[in-house]
Amino acid sequence: MSAVLLIEDDDRIRLSLAMALEDEGYVTHAVATAEEGLELQRKQPADAVLVDLMLPGMDGFECIRQLRRTDDVPVIVVSARDDTHDIVAGLEAGADDYVVKPVAVKELAARLRALRRRGRAAQAATPAMTVLTFGDLEILPEAGEVRLHGEPVAVTRTEFRLLCELAEHPGQVLSRQQLLSRVWEYDIGDERLVDVHVGRLRHKIEDNTGRPRHLVTVRGLGYKLQP
Incomplete structure (x- = not known):
């Protein structure tokens, strides 16, 4: 079973999305700030991270940049900000994908499964001789x-x-x-x-x-x- 870290400051969205992901079979750790999320990921690494951009204190862009300094965990931005500048900025910060709110949980779960398959294939690889x-x-x-x-x-x-x-x-x-x-x-x-x-x-x-x-x-x- 995969673990997902959800960083979302809106209490209603955080609770409903966490419950929906658990219904899809994910163990979900949900926090309200980037600082909490980074600390939790250091102590208890998740298989994927979902992060909002508009967070109190450290915003989602900086959260992703800090995460990328030490961790290659798959990251999906989940945000209501849907203009091209924000999408590109989120991806350039280091996110693998971008989902616009309101979230279709089935679509999000499908994207998480694709990320998991890619990660599992990489972990299963044998030591390489091909260059x-x-x-x-x-x-x-x-x-x-x-x-x-x-x-x-x-x-x-x-x-x-x-x-x-x-x-x-x-x-x-x-x-x-x-x-x-x-x-x-x-x-x-x-x-x-x-x-x-x-x-x-x-x-x-x-x-x-x-x-x-x-x-x-x-x-x-x-x-x-x-x-």
Whole structure:
């Protein structure tokens, strides 16, 4: 059974969402502030974190940034803020996904299950011998490792899956919808998820994000990893 950490300051929403997730089979730890959530995650790590953006004290953006410094746990933003700036900012802070309130619990549970499957597949991997090489960039799919200039690169689980998907099709353009389907397991989804994760990856694997050598945009079509 998976454990979910819910960080939500609205008492009514926190209680109702926690109960609904428990009905879906999740053990839910619910807190009202980012500070409480970060402390609880350090002491009792959950399998996924749901975080609101508008929190008292430390906001959700900073909460995600602090979490990402030490933890690659899947993070889903659950917020009433639905404009592009807030969605992109939440993803750029380090979230894996974004759900707008009011929440459809069945949809949220489906997204959590997809995140869990991805994490379980990574944990089940055996020590790697396969090395996918793109110049000074090396990807070890089975080991869950990325290296640049021989040095390890810290990536989230979703970033790693995105990079592996592109690496398994070197030089081939994959559309945003193809990547949503293969990486996030969504038949239909928000293409901004792909764009923001590509941007985050570029900051980690490119020497010059303005002129990327590895992760290339093909205008109007999608992305490819350059051999």
